[in-house]
Amino acid sequence: MAEPRSVDQLLLILGEIVDLERIAGLLGWDQQTMMPAGGASSRARQRATVALIAHERFVSDEVGRLLDECEAATCDEDYSSFARSLVRVARRHYDKERLVPKELAAEMSAAASSAHEAWVLAREQSDFERFLPSLETGLELRRRYVACFDEETHPYDHLLDDYEPGVTTADVQAIFAELREGLVPLVRDIREHGAEIDASMVHRTYPVGDQVALVEQLLESIGFENDSWRLDTVVHPFALRVGMGDIRITTRYFEDYLPAGIFGAMHEFGHGLYEAGVSPEFDRTPLERLSSLGLHESQSRLWENLVGRSRAFWEFAFPTLQKTFPTQFSDIDAEQFYRAINRVEPSLIRVEADEVTYNLHIIMRFELELALVDGSLAPEDLPAAWNERVDDYLGIDVPDDAHGVLQDPHWCFGFGYFPTYALGNLVAAQLWRRVGGDIPELADQIGVGEFEPLRAWLVENVHARGSTLTLSEALDTVVGEPLAARPYLDYLADKFGAIYGLTPSATA
């Protein structure tokens, strides 16, 4: 279909901006995987230059004028048409970026860098006081940021909107309340009534080279393609789309902890598959930029947990595992391994948490950052509030701030990101229920290493749509219901009830 001329002009400018953003991504990837340490200061300037040029080109009056023209030209089109979706998504970004003064954006970016430096030191020394000034500055900058927008809206809504467009603070509060009410008794039941699970075999010695070979083999069996993907090793794993046909994922390995490499890779594979599956029609447009982090995280969690930590997957994959590590697995069978990688144990560190307790880590972070943003919690009182909640939700003591409030770097960069992790889990369960309806033989397929039907379903229903739909629009379209905690709680109750031999009544 021939698009109006103003749409073509808009696409020309936005295409360049997407190019610059993908280049910025590559600069970051290279920095974390390839760049010699000496290149850091040059790289920082290169990244700043690319960000500045992309910003200037985007918030120009010309883009504003083209958006006005395009809105007029496409208003009669279907809501989900290419042109109308493009204009809608671009408009959302434009209005937001236009309202934030360039100086404030630069100040936030600079403050984030120095906050991260302070955080690294503070965590090393387990000394919250070292991080406190950066936290205060960050909060103050967010207050100024929020003040750029509509004052009627809850300040946290504006922050959340950067990561999860359309979802409000009230939405998250309601759903997290339901989630917490389901999780706390489940954790308690497992602790009080659950069977003992021996997970010691995951801590045997696994040479990294062999782990890499294993992970490559597992990834190729689920859909990693050598001519359009890369896998690299980093300190903090991530995934990115550098361009169409160029998906890069990363993981990390510990010689004495096998799950990190495998599940880190499957997690990032899920993110990568989402990026790879965006409709080619959306390439080099804002519609290829996947702006719902909840949806994004649903894809990583789906492959990491719903596939990767399932019994069916290890029916398929255990022989490969055993072949790679014959001595380490000489006395272990698939069922023992399946139970080991699903052991539930309240723990201090979020990134090491199991599927059941993970979301409690997220809920408490959300509650604390909300209190910081609305002013009901003073930054200096954060460690005490943190420790209290860990005791409350997980029943454990925090020995020091390094294992508590200082464990995550996210608050160097802002607030509003954490909830998307838990939303991802919930959405994954909602999608999984729907996939199971559409592909009743899914578990059998996974059990024999047949992943194409699942991938095809995800591409058609989720990936190909790019960012044309918000999270709630996507849920409405794909599963026909709003964001909900129940499917996830049911999934946990079924899976862990069986693993731990809980009676149905205890987990109801």
Add this chain to the structure above:
Amino acid sequence: MAEPRSVDQLLLILGEIVDLERIAGLLGWDQQTMMPAGGASSRARQRATVALIAHERFVSDEVGRLLDECEAATCDEDYSSFARSLVRVARRHYDKERLVPKELAAEMSAAASSAHEAWVLAREQSDFERFLPSLETGLELRRRYVACFDEETHPYDHLLDDYEPGVTTADVQAIFAELREGLVPLVRDIREHGAEIDASMVHRTYPVGDQVALVEQLLESIGFENDSWRLDTVVHPFALRVGMGDIRITTRYFEDYLPAGIFGAMHEFGHGLYEAGVSPEFDRTPLERLSSLGLHESQSRLWENLVGRSRAFWEFAFPTLQKTFPTQFSDIDAEQFYRAINRVEPSLIRVEADEVTYNLHIIMRFELELALVDGSLAPEDLPAAWNERVDDYLGIDVPDDAHGVLQDPHWCFGFGYFPTYALGNLVAAQLWRRVGGDIPELADQIGVGEFEPLRAWLVENVHARGSTLTLSEALDTVVGEPLAARPYLDYLADKFGAIYGLTPSATA
């Protein structure tokens, strides 16, 4: 020293442009080393976007105005002052880029890509006819390019100027005439009167992994530093500066031909050292962009040949070589290896040529491209002219175009690059003579692996100056004489006279 305000403003814009050019370099590096094949079309667009933005920002009226102001403000400064050099170098680029219409630049760039595709196929099938249309288009585009500039000047001068500012066609003709007259009899003497040299040991089996380890060790001993350099393996080796403290070099390995990996790496190390040695003051300015390819090539040839293929170097390095390949070198000593890597043999392929015959390959390419550009040779007659010259200069028959006129890709991208290879050899010998005067114990130092004095001399006299001086200005400043063939011819006569046991009269 406080620079005038207009210089600061100019630096701000030029800094961004250098950032974009370095990013373009990284995009190319990544494409050749890391990128999955599927990313090619996205990458082409990203590179085009970066090139376009850099071009637009540079040829803006604002830069023109700032250059005018800066010229007025710095005209009383010393010729080699930072600000005056900056303005002089930026002006040279600006005037040239400004005169070339954006459309022509884009057409040349697109034609180069499709010419390269045609060349790959043509070479595979050894079929010059497949490449002929691309060659004709390329020539026609260069005629339009040349027509953008002063019509009084020889058309080839404008092409040469892109790679070697300030050197004219007449300069190259004169010096190549002298070079040819010295080389042809030397090649004949070696063939007719030289001793037999056994080079069979370089064709034994050398596992690539061991070669990589050897090359890394050799590079580290001559100055490669892990915290600011990278070494990777590619099909066509190159070197680049991604930023200050981020120098990337590449080489390639053949299991049955040892010299390629070692000397490829030492060659690119020379390029990399030049890029690394530019004064930090010039970082993110046009003065860090090394615009004399002859000077650049002098640095790579110096490390590849004057150091790497010297007897002194293998006195130092042979034990490492022998330790890496004990069986392959069980019956070989340093002297035999030294002679083997310096065997002179007229051959068809430029990149495999020895130090003596190499320049004859260059001279004939220069003569042919000059004839193409001035119209005295029709493109369809090129293969015949090529084969005739190979017979004339090297005394060998060309079996097919793949081993003749189609061996190099350079003519896909333009004309005027080839001469800089030979100029590099000449300049290397001129510099080497001067280094030898300043550091009389140089050979002894190399013989014990002491490279710091040589590196320091090169940094001080060549590298640190960045592109403040043209090739002839640099020669005038550093060696106190103009570009000359004699030092190189003397070097060859001495070295190969000794290796081949020629009488002085035969090589005089």
